[in-house]
Amino acid sequence: MLKKLSETPSQTAGPFLHIGCTPAAIDINVFRYEIGLAPFGDISFDDVINIKGRIFDGNNEPVLDAMIETWQCDSNGNYFGYQGFARKATDFETGEYFIKTIKPDSNNDNKGSQISSYISFWIVARGMNRPLITRMYFDKKGLENNKIFKGFNIKKRLNTLLPQTKDNKNFIFDIHLQGKKETIFFEF
Amino acid sequence: MINKYQPKRNFPDYKSSIIRSPREEPLMIKLTNSEITGPMFKKEILNNSDNDLTINFSKNSEKPLGQEIFVHGFVKDENGNGLKDILIEIWQANAGGKYRHRNDTNEVSLDKNFGGCGRFITSLDGYYIFKTIEPGAYPYPNRGIEWRPKHIHFSIFGSMFLQRLVTQMYFEGDPLIKFCPMVNSIPDVNARKLLIGKLDLSKTENEKILGYRFDIILRGKDQSYFENKIEGL
Ligand SMILES: [Fe+3]
Numbered sequence: 001m002l003k004k005l006s007e008t009p010s011q012t013a014g015p016f017l018h019i020g021c022t023p024a025a026i027d028i029n030v031f032r033y034e035i036g037l038a039p040f041g042d043i044s045f046d047d048v049i050n051i052k053g054r055i056f057d058g059n060n061e062p063v064l065d066a067m068i069e070t071w072q073c074d075s076n077g078n079y080f081g082y083q084g085f086a087r088k089a090t091d092f093e094t095g096e097y098f099i100k101t102i103k104p105d106s107n108n109d110n111k112g113s114q115i116s117s118y119i120s121f122w123i124v125a126r127g128m129n130r131p132l133i134t135r136m137y138f139d140k141k142g143l144e145n146n147k148i149f150k151g152f153n154i155k156k157r158l159n160t161l162l163p164q165t166k167d168n169k170n171f172i173f174d175i176h177l178q179g180k181k182e183t184i185f186f187e188f
Numbered sequence: 189m190i191n192k193y194q195p196k197r198n199f200p201d202y203k204s205s206i207i208r209s210p211r212e213e214p215l216m217i218k219l220t221n222s223e224i225t226g227p228m229f230k231k232e233i234l235n236n237s238d239n240d241l242t243i244n245f246s247k248n249s250e251k252p253l254g255q256e257i258f259v260h261g262f263v264k265d266e267n268g269n270g271l272k273d274i275l276i277e278i279w280q281a282n283a284g285g286k287y288r289h290r291n292d293t294n295e296v297s298l299d300k301n302f303g304g305c306g307r308f309i310t311s312l313d314g315y316y317i318f319k320t321i322e323p324g325a326y327p328y329p330n331r332g333i334e335w336r337p338k339h340i341h342f343s344i345f346g347s348m349f350l351q352r353l354v355t356q357m358y359f360e361g362d363p364l365i366k367f368c369p370m371v372n373s374i375p376d377v378n379a380r381k382l383l384i385g386k387l388d389l390s391k392t393e394n395e396k397i398l399g400y401r402f403d404i405i406l407r408g409k410d411q412s413y414f415e416n417k418i419e420g421l
Contacts, residue, residue, distance in 0.1 A: 004408070005265075005266050009355065012356075016341075018289065019279035019287060019288060058206070058207030069352070071349045107221050122352060127204030128208055128209070129195035129209075135222075186215050188216070188350060
């Protein structure tokens with residue numbers, strides 16, 4: 001059998017990730033356009049959902065220099081192309097991120113079992129040597145019955161994967177890096 | 189249970205990692221569609237000069253200060269196959285070690301001809317190339333003031349979101365590398381070496397530009413975070 005090559009290790013994105021990833025936000029106008037600004041292009045008003053939130057560090061301070069990328073399927077459960085990808089830096093003053101997208105449908109795991117709908121979150125920042133990966137689920141029941149979580153002792157923390165739901169279009173999803181409310185993060 | 193070949197999340201020598209790393213173990217779950225798919229980008233998003241940082245910000249075709257370099261290589265999967273259509277984004281400090289960023293407080297001048305960002309999409313065989321200037325080392329607050337070795341930040345989209353990678357390329361021979369807590373957060377000494385761009389005198393232009401070779405290997409579906417093995421270095 002061929003020897004596998006070793007994967008290149010991760011390093012922190014550092015505090016200046018905006019230069020390469022969201023340059024227009026700091027007035028560097030080099031690229032034709034930035035990626036991840038509108039995950040499904042122009043969405044009709046009826047379909048729009050808004051997600052906002054902050055990332056809190058171990059001192060419960062909002063992280064002001066993080067970048068979040070999200071990846072999700074569409075309203076039919078399909079992942080494709082560049083659609084479904086969003087990228088947002090957290091606000092330099094408030095730490096808030098804001099994503100305007102559509103609600104994904106449930107989709108299947110790679111064995112064909114259904115998984116209730118969620119959006120994948122990928123987070124980098126200064127102080128993070130590796131990205132952190134989590135998910136925002138929409139449905140409490142579906143999350144509790146989700147068999148990918150069977151066998152883990154995380155019942156008390158499962159609600160960290162759920163947003164505060166203001167109405168069926170507006171969600172607040174805060175992420176806690178440490179502490180009593182520490183968010184569940186994933187590895188694969 | 190740790191992975192020796194990836195940096196530790198909580199690495200106290202790098203102070204800001206302490207409050208920005210989780211204390212609970214990550215949940216190791218099986219791959220689902222959201223990991224084995226990922227956003228793909230088309231070459232239409234690029235301008236021709238996006239990968240030439242010596243001209244992409246300059247308004248009047250003046251060159252930025254510093255030693256011009258090529259940074260090039262291949263993006264491959266763990267079997268050594270080149271990966272096509274992979275978006276690479278880079279960012280870096282100018283020759284004096286200053287970033288064009290509102291939060292960079294180093295008392296060094298900006299270079300009016302240098303923005304510091306570039307992007308490229310790999311060709312059929314996984315090849316990429318950037319033309320830029322050698323970035324300066326810079327001081328930053330950590331345990332007191334410390335120095336970052338010269339580096340270029342890289343962001344790479346794989347062909348699946350599972351492969352998404354952000355890393356840094358260091359420069360062969362830089363004496364600061366061995367003191368860097370971000371490098372040293374990777375337990376395995378050989379894995380650290382994978383981050384070093386190698387001087388490549390074969391890649392030049394009229395013998396006036398230095399080349400550095402930096403290949404990037406993205407993980408495969410069959411590997412997992414906790415079992416990742418390094419072999420054949
Ligand atoms: Fe840097």
